[in-house]
Amino acid sequence: MKSLILFIFCLIFAINCAPGAENCTKEDLKECIPLEKKLESYASKYKGYRMPEISYNSSIIVCKDIKKCYSDLKCKNAKELKEDVDIKCSKFEYLTAAIHVCSARFYRAVYSKKYECTSKFNFITQDLSAKRSAYQNGKSCFLEVVKQECNPESIEFLNDNEKYGRFVDILTVKPDDKCRGFHHELAALECRPIVSSIEKSIDDLKKNDPKLVASISRCDEALTCVKNACNYPLPYQVDRKCLMLKLATTSLGECESKVHAKWPTVSKYPCLNGTWPMEKKVFCLNKTVAGCFEKVYEGECGKESVKNFDEDFKTLKKSNQSERHGGYIKGESCFLDFVRSDCNQNLFEYFSKNYKQFAETMSIKPKNGICLDPHFQLNGLRCKGFADELNSKKEFIFDNEIFRNDSRFIYVSNLCRELQNCMNESCTYGETATEKIGRECDILELTATSFGRCLSKIRKEKPNISEFECMNGTDFYSGKPSVSCDKFKSRRKCMKRIMRKNCGKEAIEDYRKCADTLSNYFNCN
16 A cells, blocks of 8 residues: 555645645735634534534634634635535534544444444445445444443434434445545444554564464555545555554564564664654665665564565565655655655656655745645654654663664764654644653653652662651652652652662652652642
């Protein structure tokens, strides 16, 4: 399957960056933008959850105001902006009844065959006509499952014949709304159970495991399900997971898991030049870099692991999602190599001729400040790449005794701050999410200090602290945030004594600063 990320930005750039486009400026939108932000706050706050009636009524008023605001504008993309609001507002009715949550539970029940009646109807299918028939003829079965699995507000909503009819229409009529409507969100939820089953099993798979064949079979089923889904990043995630399953059948795949878990120091392999090949500075994996990979795998796992290196490495390279996210940010030749292999010929020719314009779109923030602008959409994908790479590496830092001058720590710490900066510059992420990442980066950096290593030691060794009466009544080794707040805010002095006894003076040299960092992370009041 082609890279969904490249396809998305190919499509966005080709459609929205046509020469001569005269879109609304920030000045044009000065009355509309505050309303748009208010609407976004409703949508993000209750996404996937029930929206209270009072919030629903308020959101409808905002919807009317912002639609009128966009209708009064004469600039070129005002109509598109209004259509986007129409789509957002049409979903609020379903938020009041928590239909997202209910649908997800229904699909899980169907996939797990929890209710006998669901096997009689084709509720999960890409054939919209067959799906419509299933929801019409199997209505009693659907409502039976809903009654057992969903919240009262969902049950009440779906038992209303008129509302049920509209719900079926949304499920079975594909709209021309550029992937922004409720239909696509439900289609993605429909695929989640099969995708989750792949994700759940993939970490335990090993070469020659009999479960591997069954997992690959489920992988094919998942690919079929998401084939027509346009909800990024689901199709891309499935594509990558399937490549990982294929890789699990190879010796190189086994070695990759070992290297990923062990993460050997770069000094063992001079060809790495002090940096890991996964870092963005060498995303274009040429023959020299591939040869370095081969040396690393052979050094860590033996010659058997690189027996079919060229073929296996192609699969590994495709499964590395950070490479795909980061490919376009490093340079023209590197970027065009990816486009050549992952986009069609017309788009490759387009980018070959317009690369400078594309680079400017990526790097220069537009004056209009509209989130629909390609600059924000493309850079939103870039943030996702940083997040995925960070999630794949940070557990190693948390689980091992790492020092600040260790190249592995420096890489992950810088990656975390790059993600924070990326989110801060993007209008896709709210202030709360950006601040949360900032706190996580602080905690990550704390792990490489004497303070952090002491906490890790105490957590692993679990020394007897009964002599410290100041900690009486505290579930000391619990991982609950409330307990952490108790230790590092309410009983801060007591915790300092415990750390000094178990780790020495070095662990508490910057105690107040480190304790404040932890208190801030856990939002201790």
